[in-house]
Amino acid sequence: MPVLGQNQYGKAENRVVRVTRDGATHHIKDLNVSVALSGDMDEVHLSGSNAHVLTTDATKNTVFAFAKEHGIASAEQFGIHLARHFVTSQPAVTTARIRIEEYAWERIATEGEDRHSFVRTNQETRTAQITFDGTAWEIVAGLKDLVVMNTTDSEFKGYVKDRYTTLRETDDRILATEVHARWRHAWTGDEANTPDWDGSYARTRGHLLRAFAETYSLSLQQTLYAMGARVIDSGPEIDEIRLSLPNKHHFLVDLTPFGLKNDDEVYFAADRPYGLIEATVLREGVRPAIPVDLTNLP
Template structure:
């Protein structure tokens, strides 16, 4: 009985890519393209399976770099972007006979700040997931509302500098960065009855307006600004708690490929991430009772 190698392929899956187009649009508006790109290659790969020889293997790290480098020239329609990549891999590598490139586009919507479309503030399409939790002890009800998985991003208007440095600090200070987070916010109502839909809509709209309208020195500052704005806009809310993961975007070094990168191509890292948590409340807020338990 003979044992033979069957169909096989390899590649770099789920490359997270964000491109910010900063020029060429009306009114100086930024445009964001957020993609997950997966590459899978097949061809004359028998030797690497059978003998370990890698002379025909295009490293998956090279595939990742190619995705980022091609994004520097612009992305356009995702079908065209995938075609460019697939054709490149097959035409430049003799051992690669077929390339499969999958692209998932993650849509964003432009925020409105002060009633007008923002130039550089976005929210992932959809308004997150609305939440509530009610505690009732037979006499009284405690009502929590909130939102989860509300992904928002400012492509500029954020800084982070002036932090302590020691022998383990490598992070560079930055005066202009992408600020992105997936908001999880839970607020406690001080009433048992109100127009819940209106209160939720007002809190959500105010929260988004504060995120887009705050020039941020830190995500902590943005957290407080959002909480303060919600409490000022919705008198029925006594306090609001946030959990804000810092969705880091790192500028990709394209110099090894002979390309510059003037703040346009980023690696969107999903972990590890900074997690910022905090509560903003009225100083005369009634006791929470069992609401948070």
């Protein structure tokens, strides 16, 4: 006999742009917000009764109304407002999960006094996932599509070789990757000790970049751990970080057919297939909670 398992519903990818006008100076927050609600929803599946269903259209409208009423101080804080609202205002909703992507804009410098022109930056996308079940909070911040490269200080040798191994050892190579990271905050809902979410994001991003740049890499795995360890060692605000690092391979091009010597100058950037290195770095004594597979996270 079939039984209903875990289920959720909501409105995905609500694109909301909030402009804050401070005289001639404007500020932008550009978010992609997905709402997922779960709780006492068996009957809508089993009998078609909508008695406990808040429409997905209403969840969409809430996102836009809250952007006006509460503003968007940060992706995390906006998600907290939404999650608390859905769980506390709807008796049938016991858990709300808010996933957010934030897109960055950079102000265009102008000679005049007006400061309302922006260019979309081509850097990483900031992410956040906020989950609230009426009692416990889980805040997972992160980023994706942060492309980084070291043109030296990376080697790869001493690995297992079998009959199918063709890769040559190297003591100097390009190391490039596209960082996808999620980190879980230790914050449990104490309003008096709410983190500075924007500041925490900037610090964590900085730790990831500096660790990548400052680590002499014997393998991408070693670099990944150095990046995660730098974040955990930086302070008590983060308990866990999950990193997914594709190895963006760069291969030296053989120029000998053209009578040219390639002195580690010209490379072919291969987009696929690619090695994929993933791992979690935890504070000692903390149990992991971030899913191993990051592909379905924002």
